[in-house]
Amino acid sequence: MKNFLKYREIWLLAGIVVLIGLISTRFPGFADLANLRQVFNDTSILMILALGQMVVILTRSIDLSMASNLCFTGMVVAMLNAAHPAIPIPVLIAIALFVGLVLGAINGFLVWRLNIPSIVVTLGTLTIYRGATFVVSGGAWVNADQMSPGFINFQRAAFLGLPVLSWIALAVIALFFLVMTRTAIGRSIHAIGVNPTASVYAGIDVGRTKFIVFCISGMIGGLAGYLWVSRYVIASVEVANGYELNIIAACVIGGISIAGGIGSVGGAVLGALFLGIISNALPVINISPFWQMAISGSAIILAVVLNARGERRQGRIILRKAEAA
């Protein structure tokens, strides 16, 4: 039992249950299964993105370009769909994954081959990818009436009681769980974050592993691009503007250490759910949505303070050069 309580995720889960309980006192219907399912579905995209960001942060890197990647890929598939409605949805999803992968690989290549700190690389690609969205679209929007019904309805279709979007999120969670706990690459990702120098001696190619995590976060960004555009039925240059910080916030609340090496799939999912519950709850308990930003900001600060008590090690490692070369 004592070991059990040591897990950060348990405390976060408890926090979420208390939060839902508090909301239920003001709005009794919130804890209903149907509503919770809705909250899960609403948070699916953030959960997927947080998992992609998690593997990057675990290696002491950061990907600020995920939201821009999402925006660009979403625009590309939406334009493809508008121009060629005949392309089947699975092919579009494959295209989204591929475009995202390419954008992620560019980040990864610059980090791996040129040794530029990831925060600088992705700060640059953050503006480049969003600008590129403007270039491919000419600043135009892709609206609901230009998208095919299949494009819009695919993720809304119910399957065994849940929308496809929720199933996609569950599948991604399961996949990440398997990769992080049952494969060599998952182990390497953790190892690099804990101690890059020791990882080199253990035979891990640190640079290549970093390249791979950026490819992963890129593919996730691409997948989220399709999901976002078909969910909100609009593709524009403004899509997910500033969302990169929400993704990182979900990771931080989920107990993923920005210093690398500490974090779990469960943490990322719960961190995203925490933010999702807050944004879903504010309207129903009659708090102005303008409060949301300050509340999630306070949650982030609180989460870092609590996590730091458990870690007690020097911060700022994200800005330190990985000793490996």
Add this chain to the structure above:
Amino acid sequence: MSDTPAPRHIPDRLDKPLSSAIFSWEALLVVIAVLIFAVNSFASPYFLDPWSLSDLTFNFTEKGLIALAMALLIISGEIDLSVAAIVALASTMMGMAVQAGAGTPVLVLIGIVVGLGCGAFNGLLVTRLGLPSIVVTIGTMSLFRGIAFIILGDQAYKGYPESFAFFGQGYVWWVFSFELALFLVAALIYWFVLHRTSFGRKVFAIGNNPVACQFSGVRVGRIKFILFCLTGLMSGIASVLITSRLGSTRPSIAQGYELEAITMVVLGGVSILGGAGSILGVVLAAFIMGLVTFGLGLLNVPGIVMSIFIGLLLIIVIALPIVWRRLREGRFA
């Protein structure tokens, strides 16, 4: 025991051969600036007009003021992502004061004090609790701007007094705006502090090895705290300028400025890993970013496309020396 005798004389600064100045980062930035300047003046006949050059400076002075303090912070190995949110919060507080009938001196004071307070809050969290600054300031970024949103919602504050307009719209002499003059004076002060005082030396030392600094008797925590306060202060000053220039406050004011200020700092040759950089580089980078955005603006290139150039510039300028070194090493190896 090593064979080399201890040096009898340790110079305060190493002799710099002329070649190191020619191949320095700042020289590269000057070349880029001159190139962009030349291209701009060929591309648009309106570019070389003194008044349009003066307009150009408004593109970077506010962000540049923040970037000066941010440079010191990044050199010390920390970062502050909340600067734009501080601008928004300070502007909102000034807006509230205007509704209460405050005059110009009070407004300026409020802007500066709010900025300083926010910076001190960041500094306390980072230095007292030992938290990583990148996460803390992502949190306070949401918190500060969130408070502005709570206060303002989708409203806007207007009705700033006429005398308040001077800070963002006034001219000191001929085409030299108050903003530009303030930026240059601040740059001089920051240059002096960073490159000519023991405080500046400590900032570099902390960025290179905070633990060794601690053991050498440098108050690492206190200096970092001061740097966070300075960054907040400069954000407060920038907030006064922006609010005065726009004449209104919305909670979304200065959105995205934090990334632009950091881009300026990194483009200016400050190592994002801490421990290296110069104020001259940051000032040059500020001018370059102003030149690029303004030149492209004259050519009717939309703002979002300009950001591609800024992003590319950032990556290319960082990558170039690395690629060049690799090529040279490859050839002579």
